[in-house]
Amino acid sequence: MPATLVQLRRHHVPACLGTIRQTSKGAHEYLGINLGLGILSILVTIARLVYKRYYSSSRRYGPEDWVVVTIMVFSLPCAVVNIAGLVQHGMGRDTWTLSTSTVSQFALYFWILESLYLLDIALVKMALLAFYMTIFPSAGTGPWTRRLLWGCVVFNSTLAIASILVTLFQCRPVSYYWRQFVDNGVDGFCIPSAPLAWVNGSLNVALDLWMIMIPLYRVRHLQLHWKHKAGVVIMFLMGT
Secondary structure, three states, rough: HHHHHHEEEEHHHHHHHHOOOOOHHHHHHHHHHHHHHHHHHHHHHHHHHHHHHHOOOOOOHHHHHHHHHHHHHHHHHHHHHHHHHHHOOOEEEEEEEHOOHHHHHHHHHHHHHHHHHHHHHHHHHHHHHHHHHHHHHHHHHHHHHHHHHHHHHHHHHHHHHHEEEEEEEHHEOOOOOHHHHOOOOOOEOOHHHHHHHHHHHHHHHHHHHHHHHHHHHHHOOOOOOOOHHHHHHHHHHHOO
């Protein structure tokens, strides 16, 4: 059915609208943003690692640093999929101007990118939680703060695993996700993606807010002037 709809739109939309977006201006903008932010992220990560190793008081890496390195490792496949997958297979162009095989390839790369994105989001939260555990040791903050942080780690890990599995297996058979756009594609069905996106987004936002509240609560007990406390609060808000 999706392949048939694409073919119908290919024939009827140009006749109705008279204009077709054949240019890839949007793809070039998308590519530029991804490359720019990717290079900036690599430079910032390298600067952090150099500082922690040679200029910090500890002269060693913490758990959060290794998580950041892991994020960068998994970000490389994201960049490859964005450039070689999405941009090269119709990003920024009208769907009905593309062949069904091109649309199918785009869907395949998008399916891969979804899981990589969910993994990166979970790892970013894990890096922040590892940082919180470093600055909030049990001896200074009490066991409850550490238990809350470990609870966040468990919840974040569970949410990431569940989200990735649901994303990977949202269609039966799995290949139906991208083969449904081929002229003679296989028969199958997919779970509606909108409810999945809303549930995942809501849980992630709730976890973000909870992770913000944990360090902000600890700031109340610091023996600092209110201006210094405000600075600490701003630092945590920017970090999250």
